[in-house]
Amino acid sequence: MAETLRAAIARAAAAFAEFSDTGRLDAELLAAHALGVSRDALLLGRLDDAVPAGFAALVARRLAHEPVAYIVGRRDxxxxxxxxxxxVLVPRADSETLIEAAVEHFAGTAGPRSVLDLGTGSGALLLAALDQWPRARGVGVDASPAAVAIAAGNAAILGMAARAEIRPGGWEGDGRAHDLVLCNPPYVEAGAALPREVAGHEPASALFAGADGLDDYRRLAPLIGAQIAPGGVACIEIGSAQAESAGALFRAAGLRVALRPDLAGRPRCLVVTTA
Structure with a gap:
């Protein structure tokens, strides 16, 4: 009797568990991708199907530590x-902390009218903010041509191309002040040990920031104040051990800094406002 997809998923999940905390989820996402259906559709009625021809190749890629998001080409x-x-970096749930901080800042108001995403990557933060506030318009800048292309494509796919300008650029932004500034800069120390799927596949230029991981905060801190409109806020991602060291750089630039933790309670977002 031919192996069912249910059995193949279980076998793949066990192999992935050697290096992934989400082995079962990884296997299910790959199986759904091989079938061309959603994960929900897979779980609700396709587990007893025959194993699709492409599943083994997808499993082999994951066993080589390629990120699931790269294999299936998408991430929520x-x-x-x-x-x-x-x-581009794979968007992570920890980065949603920046959107949560922005939602809190603008609670009880109509929300930001303009959004700037510095180092936009896939466009995740910018496009999430524009989805949260449908009346807002935004700009995403990135020094990487590959990132600019991917972010622009995402804006188009999501029907936001008229509201989201994606352009090349650096920490200086677009020369204007915005109600909401979002930024997930590189913040990993040079030489830090990272999982193989990160170190071997995701762009080093979006990960590493000098010997102490603070190089890009040093560049950003003197520039960010002029990019925050009156009453606005900048939400900036940090590493879990950088609350004091990164925060001090923005305070030294005359800015007010608060901290928002992620869902695990780890420091994750500097909430920066002008004095």
Whole structure:
């Protein structure tokens, strides 16, 4: 009797568990991708199907520690689903902390009218913010041509191309002040040990920031104040051990800094406002 997809998923999940905390989920997402259906559809009625021809190749890629998001070409973030691939970081749930901080800042108001995403990557933060506030318009800048192309494609797929300008650029932004500034800069120390799927596949330029991981905060801190409109806020991602060291750089630039933890209670977001 031919192996069922249910059995193949269980076998793949056990192999993935050697290096992934989400082995079962990984296997289910790959199986759904091989079938061309959603994970929900897989779980609700396709587990007893025959194993699709492409599943083994997808499993082999995952066993080589390629990120699942690169294999299936998509990752959900906040309320949007994004195309991702080599050249941009895989959006992570921890980064949703920045959107949560922005929602809290603008609670009881109409929300931001303009959004700036510095180092936009896949466009995850910008497009999540524009989905959260449908009247807002935004700009995403990135120094990487690959990221600019991917983010622009995501804006188009999500029907936001008229509201989201994606352009090349750096920490200086677009020369204007915005109600909401979002930024997930590189913050990993050079030489830090990372999982193989990160170190071997995701772009180093979006990960590493000098010997102490603070190089890009040093560049950003003197520039960010001029990019925050009156009453606005900048939400900036940090590593879990960088609350004091990164925060001090923005305070030294004359800015007010608060901290928002992620769902695990780890420091994750500097909430920066002008004095």
């Amino acid at each position: 973030f906040w309320t949007v689903s994004l195309a991702v691939g080599p050249g």
